[in-house]
Amino acid sequence: MQLLEIVTAITERHPGIVRSEFRGQTRLLVPREEALDLLRALKEQFGFDLLVDLTCVDYLNYRDAVDRFGLVYLLANTGLLANTGSSQRLTVRVMLNDSALELPSVTGLWPGADWMEREVYDMFGIVFQGHPDLRRILLPDEFTGFPLRKDYPLQGRGERHNFPVITRGQA
Amino acid sequence: MPLTLASKAAADSQDYLWTLNFGPQHPATHTTLRLILKLDGERVVDAIPDIGYLHSGFEKIGEHLDFNQYVTVTDRMNYISPMANNVAWHQAVETLLGIELTPRCKYVRTIVSELARISDHLLSTGAMGLDVGAFTFFLYAFYQRERIYDIFESLCGARFTNSYTRVGGAMHDITPLVVEKIRDFLRTFPETLDDMERLVNRNRIFVDRMKGVGVLSREEAIAGSASGPVARASGVTRDLRKDEPYLAYSDFDFQVCCARAGDCFARYYVRMAEMRESLRIVSQAIENIPAGPINVAVGERTALPTKPQVYQTIEGTITHFELVMANRGFEVPHEEVYAAIESPNGELGFYVVGAGNDVAYRARCRPPSFIHFSLFPRLIRGHTLSDVVAVLGSLNIIAAELDR
Amino acid sequence: MATGASRHDLARFGAEVFRFSPRQCDLMIVAGRVVMKMLPVLQRIWQQMHEPKWCISMGACASTGGVFDTYSVVQGIDRFIPVDMYVPGCPPRPEQLIQAILDLQDKIQREGTISGLEFKVPSRQQPKRALLELPVINNPVAVGPR
Numbered sequence: 122m123q124l125l126e127i128v129t130a131i132t133e134r135h136p137g138i139v140r141s142e143f144r145g146q147t148r149l150l151v152p153r154e155e156a157l158d159l160l161r162a163l164k165e166q167f168g169f170d171l172l173v174d175l176t177c178v179d180y181l182n183y184r185d186a187v188d189r190f191g192l193v194y195l196l197a198n199t200g201l202l203a204n205t206g207s208s209q210r211l212t213v214r215v216m217l218n219d220s221a222l223e224l225p226s227v228t229g230l231w232p233g234a235d236w237m238e239r240e241v242y243d244m245f246g247i248v249f250q251g252h253p254d255l256r257r258i259l260l261p262d263e264f265t266g267f268p269l270r271k272d273y274p275l276q277g278r279g280e281r282h283n284f285p286v287i288t289r290g291q292a
Numbered sequence: 293m294p295l296t297l298a299s300k301a302a303a304d305s306q307d308y309l310w311t312l313n314f315g316p317q318h319p320a321t322h323t324t325l326r327l328i329l330k331l332d333g334e335r336v337v338d339a340i341p342d343i344g345y346l347h348s349g350f351e352k353i354g355e356h357l358d359f360n361q362y363v364t365v366t367d368r369m370n371y372i373s374p375m376a377n378n379v380a381w382h383q384a385v386e387t388l389l390g391i392e393l394t395p396r397c398k399y400v401r402t403i404v405s406e407l408a409r410i411s412d413h414l415l416s417t418g419a420m421g422l423d424v425g426a427f428t429f430f431l432y433a434f435y436q437r438e439r440i441y442d443i444f445e446s447l448c449g450a451r452f453t454n455s456y457t458r459v460g461g462a463m464h465d466i467t468p469l470v471v472e473k474i475r476d477f478l479r480t481f482p483e484t485l486d487d488m489e490r491l492v493n494r495n496r497i498f499v500d501r502m503k504g505v506g507v508l509s510r511e512e513a514i515a516g517s518a519s520g521p522v523a524r525a526s527g528v529t530r531d532l533r534k535d536e537p538y539l540a541y542s543d544f545d546f547q548v549c550c551a552r553a554g555d556c557f558a559r560y561y562v563r564m565a566e567m568r569e570s571l572r573i574v575s576q577a578i579e580n581i582p583a584g585p586i587n588v589a590v591g592e593r594t595a596l597p598t599k600p601q602v603y604q605t606i607e608g609t610i611t612h613f614e615l616v617m618a619n620r621g622f623e624v625p626h627e628e629v630y631a632a633i634e635s636p637n638g639e640l641g642f643y644v645v646g647a648g649n650d651v652a653y654r655a656r657c658r659p660p661s662f663i664h665f666s667l668f669p670r671l672i673r674g675h676t677l678s679d680v681v682a683v684l685g686s687l688n689i690i691a692a693e694l695d696r
Numbered sequence: 697m698a699t700g701a702s703r704h705d706l707a708r709f710g711a712e713v714f715r716f717s718p719r720q721c722d723l724m725i726v727a728g729r730v731v732m733k734m735l736p737v738l739q740r741i742w743q744q745m746h747e748p749k750w751c752i753s754m755g756a757c758a759s760t761g762g763v764f765d766t767y768s769v770v771q772g773i774d775r776f777i778p779v780d781m782y783v784p785g786c787p788p789r790p791e792q793l794i795q796a797i798l799d800l801q802d803k804i805q806r807e808g809t810i811s812g813l814e815f816k817v818p819s820r821q822q823p824k825r826a827l828l829e830l831p832v833i834n835n836p837v838a839v840g841p842r
Contacts, residue, residue: 143628143629144627170514171514173517173639174641174643176656178628178645178656184626193628193643199514208530232516235666236663237663259347261732268349273767275766277767280768281767282775284732287739287743288778345731346729348768349766352766364763371787
């Protein structure tokens with residue numbers, strides 16, 4: 122199935138989905154409620170078996186931005202499990218706002234999403250419902266901010282200087 | 293050797309299990325990563341990776357440095373093959389800007405990224421050998437790595453952190469000296485590769501410690517988003533160089549190296565085989581480098597013009613002014629793209645969001661090490677403690693890329 | 697790693713034996729940036745080492761934070777642990793590290809240490825100048841919804 126046919130089939134079934142194209146990359150902007158259903162359909166019916174990446178963008182100061190956070194699912198149809206020999210890529214974007222920073226987890230569909238969702242939680246504070254082990258992954262557990270948000274300063278808020286000093290006399 | 297696997301809940305309830313903290317400074321982890329191992333005697337019942345000991349905010353820096361500055365930071369991401377990171381980053385930026393590279397630049401970038409693949413595989417297989425006791429193998433590998441460093445040093449002045457690419461081209465053109473050094477390397481390297489294979493391929497200790505350890509099935513590899521040599525050792529035939537040819541890869545004759553077993557030995561073997569294919573690519577490319585400029589034309593206003601162009605043509609002067617002045621720079625669309633290359637470790641991609649000026653609004657890196665390390669608990673369960681280093685070495689986890 | 701391997705071979709200078717336990721070491725080489733999750737571990741390693749002991753801060757990232765002026769990278773390990781020798785470069789060449797080790801051997805020849813007692817004079821207990829410039833914040837502000 123060609124990518125165009127897949128996208129057409131999806132947009133006919135879900136009228137809320139906005140489709141866009143840039144430099145040959147097809148993106149689908151999906152309402153939050155339909156996200157999990159659509160991702161499941163993409164995996165099970167259309168053969169997008171590889172979750173290449175899952176990330177998030179904070180559109181706080183972005184021009185013409187309406188929503189705060191945009192989750193990005195980069196999918197690929199490798200054609201390996203179905204032996205179709207095709208290679209297609211599709212980007213699915215889901216918008217979230219401060220009022221409800223929650224989204225169903227996709228670890229049930231792609232187990233590889235486990236750490237990617239933890240990283241997004243760590244960096245942006247977005248909660249994935251149904252994730253088996255949603256903890257901070259890169260930063261220490263006692264860290265309080267979400268550093269990749271745009272309102273977090275590059276130099277941090279003094280966390281990096283808050284340690285005891287060991288001198289030669291001690292130890 | 294399949295063993296009975298205890299589930300995590302069962303592991304928690306068994307109080308005879310012994311918890312061992314592995315890392316974060318243990319030399320066998322090579323860099324800083326930590327594992328909490330639950331042991332039943334010598335068997336690993338469960339492994340809980342704890343990462344972030346080298347998290348330095350690369351993606352946050354990417355939102356504050358411009359496209360040409362950030363390439364120095366990508367060097368430090370996967371520091372055993374920095375050239376591949378440079379190429380990946382600027383490929384994403386050029387996709388965003390819609391720049392078509394010159395044929396010469398495509399060839400040069402292909403050559404350097406294949407040399408980077410050889411040097412990466414040399415380190416990862418060499419360190420794998422070191423971890424399981426083959427020290428001579430490691431010394432052979434490191435000697436050849438130094439020769440690749442020499443090539444890079446003559447090419448761009450830096451031995452380790454190259455920062456070679458620029459938006460729309462490269463820092464310098466390739467010189468006859470570099471070509472001669474690469475030819476010399478191509479002549480002598482296969483012999484060392486044969487020696488390395490003879491050293492360990494049939495070595496009983498090495499084979500016994502690698503075969504059947506850390507088996508990753510094909511379905512697990514795809515479900516876990518694995519890529520690169522790790523996936524190919526499990527029978528996944530995906531290689532972006534063939535599937536989505538970028539740069540000049542469609543011009544060359546080479547093969548995708550795959551194995552079926554999915555164990556540590558298969559991962560080692562795929563890497564060794566890939567080095568030979570990389571040599572083939574480099575030897576084809578080095579003899580066929582197209583003539584012409586390495587940077588895109590002055591009119592595109594992305595790469596810095598040469599000094600004669602600046603002093604003798606009005607377009608050169610304007611381009612130089614536009615690029616150098618702080619409040620000018622590129623015209624970047626308010627759009628976002630993802631572009632990936634087949635880096636030595638797997639699919640290395642960047643998701644770049646443009647915001648009008650030449651600083652990325654978001655510079656997300658898709659790090660292969662991060663994805664592969666999440667597979668680690670699955671691979672080690674049921675094996676012995678001494679297999680931990682073998683599996684870690686075969687996955688080639690680079691902490692700087694893992695944590696960013 | 698290249699310092700210990702084929703071409704540069706640190707063993708020529710009698711300083712090659714890598715030990716995997718801090719309790720058997722007398723020299724800690726901090727190679728690369730230290731982030732705030734790692735720093736407590738680093739301090740613990742330092743405290744586990746027996747006297748006499750020395751520390752080399754290898755590379756700009758360990759000495760000053762280097763290009764990584766971000767929320768998580770410690771801006772120089774000498775703010776929190778004592779450092780004997782700084783190696784410039786990001787990353788330093790193997791020759792530079794070898795030179796640093798030679799210089800450290802020279803320093804030990806000149807100054808000597810058996811029990812570290814000579815370090816316990818008050819003049820050596822002054823805080824570093826970099827620390828005087830920057831206040832140590834004891835209560836980072838808690839932010840974020842959770």
